Amino acid sequence: MIITISGDIGSGKSTTGKLLRDKLEYSYLSTGAIQRKIAAEMGMTTLELNHLTDSRLDIDEKIDSYTRALNESDEDYIVDSRLAWHFIPSSYKVFLLCDEEIAAQRISKDKDRVSDESNRDINHLVRKIKERRSSEQSRFKRIYNIDFEDHSNYNQIIDSGYFYPDKIVEMILDGIDLHYLRP
Numbered sequence: 154m155i156i157t158i159s160g161d162i163g164s165g166k167s168t169t170g171k172l173l174r175d176k177l178e179y180s181y182l183s184t185g186a187i188q189r190k191i192a193a194e195m196g197m198t199t200l201e202l203n204h205l206t207d208s209r210l211d212i213d214e215k216i217d218s219y220t221r222a223l224n225e226s227d228e229d230y231i232v233d234s235r236l237a238w239h240f241i242p243s244s245y246k247v248f249l250l251c252d253e254e255i256a257a258q259r260i261s262k263d264k265d266r267v268s269d270e271s272n273r274d275i276n277h278l279v280r281k282i283k284e285r286r287s288s289e290q291s292r293f294k295r296i297y298n299i300d301f302e303d304h305s306n307y308n309q310i311i312d313s314g315y316f317y318p319d320k321i322v323e324m325i326l327d328g329i330d331l332h333y334l335r336p
Contacts (some may be wrong), residue, residue: 157237160249163256170233184234
């Protein structure tokens with residue numbers, strides 16, 4: 154089984170994905186981590202990389218190729234990616250919602266995502282979240298003709314601002330049980 158976790162920036166996709174990975178002992182792929190690695194290798198921020206991908210489709214292709222390959226896999230996976238639901242249509246698809254201010258607070262505390270103290274300002278981060286979401290939304294619409302924020306694409310929608318990560322994992326597992334009617 155493959156479980157794809159999409160959602161808002163800072164909604165807890167990676168935290169939830171890693172907890173699910175550990176609980177189910179599945180393999181794990183995060184396209185956000187791949188994107189951050191590519192951005193670091195190019196000496197830029199994730200937002201700068203997003204803007205660059207507007208003119209360089211090879212960057213999205215490189216990231217998306219990891220996800221596409223899983224569509225043919227027999228291995229169990231948790232995939233943390235805004236587009237995995239699209240590339241792996243047979244997956245159980247989860248979307249995590251999150252208020253932008255809560256997301257900014259989470260991101261500001263994540264040393265892997267924000268290394269510069271000046272980037273820990275919540276208002277600054279909210280603006281960056283909105284800008285990145287807009288950039289991704291228009292790019293995904295242009296390239297794939299999809300809307301990753303359209304909730305009809307998913308089996309389960311969870312507002313992660315109201316729950317601790319362990320509870321979100323429990324809700325996902327309950328949703329899977331209901332969806333597949335497992336005993």
